[in-house]
Amino acid sequence: MAHDAREDTVHVEFTLNGKVVSVEAQPADRLLDTIRYGLALPGTKEGCGEGECGSCTVLLDGLPANSCLVPTYQVRGRTVETVESLSEEDVAPLLRTGATQCGACTPGVVMTATWIRRHPEVLEAQGIRALMAGNLCRCTGYDGIVEGVEALVARETGG
Amino acid sequence: MERREGISKLLGRELYIDDVPMDRGLWGATVRSPSPRGRIREVRFSPDVNWDEFVVVDHRDIPGENHVWLIESDQPVLAADSVRHVHEPVVLLAHHSREMVHRAVRSVEVIVDPAPPVLDFRLPPGADGIQHGTDNVFSHIVIRKGDVDAALADAPVVIEGTYETGAQEHVYLENQGMVAWIDGDVVVVKGSLQCPYYVHAALTHGLGRAEDRVRVIQSPTGGGFGGKEEYPSVLALHVALLALKAGAPVKMIYDRPEDMAATTKRHPAWIRHRTGVDLDGRLLAQAVEVVFDGGAYVTLSPVVLSRGLIHAGGPYACDNVRIDGRAVLTNSVPFGAFRGFGAPQTIFAVERQMDKIAEELGMDPVELRRMNLIREGQSTATGQIIRDGADRLEVLDRALDLSAYREKQEEHARFNAAHEDLRRGVGLSTYFHGAGFTGGGEVHLSSVAKVEARPDGRIEVLTSNIEMGQGTLTIFTQIASESLGLEPDDVVIAEADTFRVPNSGPTVASRTVMVVGRLIEKACADLVAKLGDSDLRGPDLKQAIVDWYRKHSGGVLDGAARYEPPPGTSWDEDSYRGDAYGAFAWGACVVEVEVDLRTLGTRVLDVVAVQEVGKVLNELLARGQIQGGVVQAIGWALMEECVWSDGAMVNNQLTNYMIPTSDDVPPIRVDFLEAPYAHGTGGAKGIGELPVDGPAPAVAAAIEAATGTHPRVIPVTPERLMELYDGA
Known part of the structure; x- marks a missing residue:
C-alpha cells in the first residue's frame, strides 16, 4: 500500500479561475479532488463519481466537463473555471426562476448554464433540456432550471 | 420572497458537510456483511495491513445499548453475532488517509455461516425463515368501516385487481455524511440530516450518555426526501463511536455506490x-x-x-x-x-x-x-x-x-x-x-417552537426543522417577518443545533409549514405580548425590543409555543x-x-x-x-x-x-x-x-x-x- 510519493507525483500548472496554480498530483488524482481538497475550492460537488450526475461540472477550456472523470495531470497548461469564478449578477436570473433547491447539483448546473449563456448559438442545434441533460437534479423537476437558463440567455442576447 | 440561501447555493458557497475542512481528523469507513443472513463466524483482518495505524471499532466498543433507537430495538448499531442483510455494518475503521481507510475496508473479511434468507415479501416465509415474532410480521393494521363482506356479497359487480410497486432510491444529490468530535465531555455530531432530535435520541441510547452530553447539529443538507429521516441515526452512531475511540474528530462520507447499497429506499x-x-x-x-x-x-x-x-x-x-x-x-x-x-x-x-x-x-x-x-x-x-x-x-x-x-x-x-x-x-x-x-402523532410529539429577540431588534427563530431544499429557511423567515411586520433581513433562522433549538419535531410528513409554521406565529405573538402591547409591529416593535434590552440588562426577551391539537379532533389508535x-x-x-x-x-x-x-x-x-x-x-x-x-x-x-x-x-x-x-x-x-x-x-x-x-x-x-x- 505504501508508495514513494516523489516518484509518483507530477507537477501540474494550470489556470484556475483566472490565476495560474501549480499542484503536485499523482497520476490517479481526479481534478475534482484537486480542486476541492488540494486547492480548497469546495463549490464543485461530488454526486456520483462516475460522470453521470454532473454535480462536479467545471468549464475546461471553456467547455463543460465532469471533473470527477478528468485526471489532474491532463489539465496541465489548460484553463479551468469553477463556480467560485462567478458573481451574484451572473446567477441572479436562476434565483428568480427557482433553479436551486437543495443546492447540491447547483454548482454543476450553473457551470453548464454559464456555457450556454456564453454560446447561445448552441441552442440552434439543441434545446435547453437536451443541453442540460448531463446535470441531474432531484429537487426541481427541471422547470426552474430550464426557465433560468432561458432567462440567462435572454439577458445576454437582449432577447 | 426569493429563496433566502439561494445566491449562496448558486455560487457554491453553501458549505455541506464534506466541504468543511477537518483539522487533524480521521476518515471513517464501514465494513459490511457480504451475506443476507447467518451467524458471524469470524472477522478476519488481513495480515498485509498494519492495523496499528487504524482505529477499529466493533460491537464491543458500544458503551450503550447496541440498537438504533426508533420504534423497536431490533436493529443493531453494529452486528454482534449474526447478520440479517447484505451490507449490514459489522466493523468501523478510521485512518488519517481517506484513501487508505477505503482500501483497508477490502482487507477485512466478515465470514458468515449462512442461514436461509427470506427474499420475496409476497410469499409466506418457511419455518426456517422466521426471524421476527412467529410470522415475520412487523406490523399488522386493519381499518374497518361498515360491513364489507355483506356489501361485497350484495354488490351487483365485484372487481378484483392486484398491483405492485417497486423500491425507489432517493438519489438526494448530496450523499450521506457526518462528522463527530469530542468537546469536553460532550459528543458533537454534525451532518446531513432531517431530524436532529431523532439522531440525538439514538446517540443518547447507543452511547449511554445523558441528553446534555450529546449535541447534534444539522449541516446544509443536499436533499433528503425521507432518506435522511432515520438512516442518519445509524451513521451518527458510527461516526461518534469512531471519534470516541480515536479521541479525535472523524468524518464519514458515503460515496454514491455505498449510499445506494446500504441506505433505505421506498418500500416495495x-x-x-x-x-x-x-x-x-x-x-x-x-x-x-x-x-x-x-x-x-x-x-x-x-x-x-x-x-x-x-x-x-x-x-x-x-x-x-x-x-x-x-x-x-x-x-x-x-x-x-x-x-x-x-x-x-x-x-x-x-x-x-x-x-x-x-x-x-x-x-x-x-x-x-x-x-x-x-x-x-x-x-x-x-x-x-x-x-x-x-x-x-x-x-x-x-x-x-x-x-x-x-x-x-x-x-x-x-x-x-x-x-x-x-x-x-x-x-x-x-x-x-x-x-x-x-392520528395522535402530533400530540405525542408535543412540538415546541421558540423565537428570541436580539438587542438590535432582530428576531431569531429557533426550531429543529431544517432546510434540505424544500425552502424552510425562506418560509420560516416569511412567516416570522409577516407575523411581526418586520423586514426579512430582521429575521434570523437559528442553526438546527440541539444545544440551542427546542424540539419542534422532525422535518417530515409535510408538517413543517402547516404545524411548525403555526407554532412560530404563536411564539411571535407570545413574544410581542411580553412587551405589554400585543399590537406592536414593524419599526415600533423593533424599537420596543431595543428599549426592552436597555432596561433588562442580561435578560432575554423570547416567545414560545407548544403544539395543541385542533379543537374537535379525535383519534382512536386501537380501533384506527x-x-x-x-x-x-x-x-x-x-x-x-x-x-x-x-x-x-x-x-x-x-x-x-x-x-x-x-x-x-x-x-x-x-x-x-x-x-x-x-x-x-x-x-x-x-x-x-x-x-x-x-x-x-x-x-x-x-x-x-x-x-x-x-x-x-x-x-x-x-x-x-x-x-x-x-x-x-x-x-x-x-x-x-x-x-x-x-x-x-x-x-x-x-x-x-x-x-x-x-x-x-x-x-x-x-x-x-x-x-x-x-x-x-
Missing part, C-alpha cells in the same frame, strides 16, 4: 383490491389487502404502513371498507421513509383499480371518479368526516380543462390511426395526502377510527404519453398537476415542490428500478439506476386551488408529499390508453411493457 408493495360497485359505478365496498416489504429490521415500517393504509381507499366515499395491511421482514436492506411515506404505493393501486372498474363497467374513468370523490360531510376509510371547504370536483375539472383532456383523447385517436409505430394516450388520477403526523390527519390536501394529475411500439419506450409529453393546498404561502417554492415531486414520481413509474441479488441492490450507481434528466420530462404544468385551513399557518396545508402520490397511476393509465395493455406493476420499463404488449 403488493396490493390487492376487491371492490363492490353498482351498475352506475358507485362504490359499495372496498376490500384492500396490502403487504409492504419492510426489509431486515422494523425501523419505520409500522408508521409507513399506517399512512399507506389510511390512503389506500383513495379520496373516495365508500360506506363499507376493510383495509388489511402488513409490513413484513425480508433479508434485505431495511426499507424506510421516502416522500409520500407509503401513500404513493397504495394510491397507485387504488387509482389503477378505479381505471379497471371503469373499463369493466364500460364507464368513463373521469365520470367514475366524479361520482365517488368525497363530498363535504362524507367520510374517509377511518371515518374522518371531511368538512374543509375544498372542492374536490373543481380540482378534477381544473386538471381536465388545463390539460385539454377531452381534446387530447380525440387528437390521440387520429394520431394513433395515422401512425404505425407510435401510440399516444392520456391518463388521470385523483388523490389526497394527509399532512402532519398520523377517527381524524387521521388535521387536514388533507387534494390533487388531480393528467399525464400524456407517447409509446414507441418498436422499442416499447414511453415518453411523457405533458403533465398537469392541480392541487388544493389550503393556501399557497410562496408561489415559487410551492411550484418547485410540485414539479420536483411529479418528476420523482415519473421516475418511479417509468425507469427507476432497483435490481436485487440476495436482498442487496446491485445496480447501486447512477449509470444503471436511472432517474429522469431534463430531457426525459416535459414542463410540469402546475395550478393551485385554495380553501384556507383554519389551523395551518396562514391557511396552509402540507404540500411536500402530495405531488408524489398522483403521477405514477396517471402514467400507467396513459400507457394503457395508448397501447391497450394494462400496466399493474411499476416501473413500466420497456422490458415490462414489451411483455404486456406481446401478451396482449
Whole structure:
C-alpha cells in the first residue's frame, strides 16, 4: 500500500479561475479532488463519481466537463473555471426562476448554464433540456432550471 | 420572497458537510456483511495491513445499548453475532488517509455461516425463515368501516385487481455524511440530516450518555426526501463511536455506490383490491389487502404502513371498507421513509383499480371518479368526516380543462390511426395526502417552537426543522417577518443545533409549514405580548425590543409555543377510527404519453398537476415542490428500478439506476386551488408529499390508453411493457 510519493507525483500548472496554480498530483488524482481538497475550492460537488450526475461540472477550456472523470495531470497548461469564478449578477436570473433547491447539483448546473449563456448559438442545434441533460437534479423537476437558463440567455442576447 | 440561501447555493458557497475542512481528523469507513443472513463466524483482518495505524471499532466498543433507537430495538448499531442483510455494518475503521481507510475496508473479511434468507415479501416465509415474532410480521393494521363482506356479497359487480410497486432510491444529490468530535465531555455530531432530535435520541441510547452530553447539529443538507429521516441515526452512531475511540474528530462520507447499497429506499408493495360497485359505478365496498416489504429490521415500517393504509381507499366515499395491511421482514436492506411515506404505493393501486372498474363497467374513468370523490360531510376509510371547504370536483375539472383532456383523447385517436409505430394516450388520477403526523402523532410529539429577540431588534427563530431544499429557511423567515411586520433581513433562522433549538419535531410528513409554521406565529405573538402591547409591529416593535434590552440588562426577551391539537379532533389508535390527519390536501394529475411500439419506450409529453393546498404561502417554492415531486414520481413509474441479488441492490450507481434528466420530462404544468385551513399557518396545508402520490397511476393509465395493455406493476420499463404488449 505504501508508495514513494516523489516518484509518483507530477507537477501540474494550470489556470484556475483566472490565476495560474501549480499542484503536485499523482497520476490517479481526479481534478475534482484537486480542486476541492488540494486547492480548497469546495463549490464543485461530488454526486456520483462516475460522470453521470454532473454535480462536479467545471468549464475546461471553456467547455463543460465532469471533473470527477478528468485526471489532474491532463489539465496541465489548460484553463479551468469553477463556480467560485462567478458573481451574484451572473446567477441572479436562476434565483428568480427557482433553479436551486437543495443546492447540491447547483454548482454543476450553473457551470453548464454559464456555457450556454456564453454560446447561445448552441441552442440552434439543441434545446435547453437536451443541453442540460448531463446535470441531474432531484429537487426541481427541471422547470426552474430550464426557465433560468432561458432567462440567462435572454439577458445576454437582449432577447 | 426569493429563496433566502439561494445566491449562496448558486455560487457554491453553501458549505455541506464534506466541504468543511477537518483539522487533524480521521476518515471513517464501514465494513459490511457480504451475506443476507447467518451467524458471524469470524472477522478476519488481513495480515498485509498494519492495523496499528487504524482505529477499529466493533460491537464491543458500544458503551450503550447496541440498537438504533426508533420504534423497536431490533436493529443493531453494529452486528454482534449474526447478520440479517447484505451490507449490514459489522466493523468501523478510521485512518488519517481517506484513501487508505477505503482500501483497508477490502482487507477485512466478515465470514458468515449462512442461514436461509427470506427474499420475496409476497410469499409466506418457511419455518426456517422466521426471524421476527412467529410470522415475520412487523406490523399488522386493519381499518374497518361498515360491513364489507355483506356489501361485497350484495354488490351487483365485484372487481378484483392486484398491483405492485417497486423500491425507489432517493438519489438526494448530496450523499450521506457526518462528522463527530469530542468537546469536553460532550459528543458533537454534525451532518446531513432531517431530524436532529431523532439522531440525538439514538446517540443518547447507543452511547449511554445523558441528553446534555450529546449535541447534534444539522449541516446544509443536499436533499433528503425521507432518506435522511432515520438512516442518519445509524451513521451518527458510527461516526461518534469512531471519534470516541480515536479521541479525535472523524468524518464519514458515503460515496454514491455505498449510499445506494446500504441506505433505505421506498418500500416495495403488493396490493390487492376487491371492490363492490353498482351498475352506475358507485362504490359499495372496498376490500384492500396490502403487504409492504419492510426489509431486515422494523425501523419505520409500522408508521409507513399506517399512512399507506389510511390512503389506500383513495379520496373516495365508500360506506363499507376493510383495509388489511402488513409490513413484513425480508433479508434485505431495511426499507424506510421516502416522500409520500407509503401513500404513493397504495394510491397507485387504488387509482389503477378505479381505471379497471371503469373499463369493466364500460364507464368513463373521469365520470367514475366524479361520482365517488368525497363530498363535504362524507367520510374517509377511518371515518374522518371531511368538512374543509375544498372542492374536490373543481380540482378534477381544473386538471381536465388545463390539460385539454377531452381534446387530447380525440387528437390521440387520429394520431394513433395515422401512425404505425407510435401510440399516444392520456391518463388521470385523483388523490389526497394527509399532512402532519398520523392520528395522535402530533400530540405525542408535543412540538415546541421558540423565537428570541436580539438587542438590535432582530428576531431569531429557533426550531429543529431544517432546510434540505424544500425552502424552510425562506418560509420560516416569511412567516416570522409577516407575523411581526418586520423586514426579512430582521429575521434570523437559528442553526438546527440541539444545544440551542427546542424540539419542534422532525422535518417530515409535510408538517413543517402547516404545524411548525403555526407554532412560530404563536411564539411571535407570545413574544410581542411580553412587551405589554400585543399590537406592536414593524419599526415600533423593533424599537420596543431595543428599549426592552436597555432596561433588562442580561435578560432575554423570547416567545414560545407548544403544539395543541385542533379543537374537535379525535383519534382512536386501537380501533384506527377517527381524524387521521388535521387536514388533507387534494390533487388531480393528467399525464400524456407517447409509446414507441418498436422499442416499447414511453415518453411523457405533458403533465398537469392541480392541487388544493389550503393556501399557497410562496408561489415559487410551492411550484418547485410540485414539479420536483411529479418528476420523482415519473421516475418511479417509468425507469427507476432497483435490481436485487440476495436482498442487496446491485445496480447501486447512477449509470444503471436511472432517474429522469431534463430531457426525459416535459414542463410540469402546475395550478393551485385554495380553501384556507383554519389551523395551518396562514391557511396552509402540507404540500411536500402530495405531488408524489398522483403521477405514477396517471402514467400507467396513459400507457394503457395508448397501447391497450394494462400496466399493474411499476416501473413500466420497456422490458415490462414489451411483455404486456406481446401478451396482449
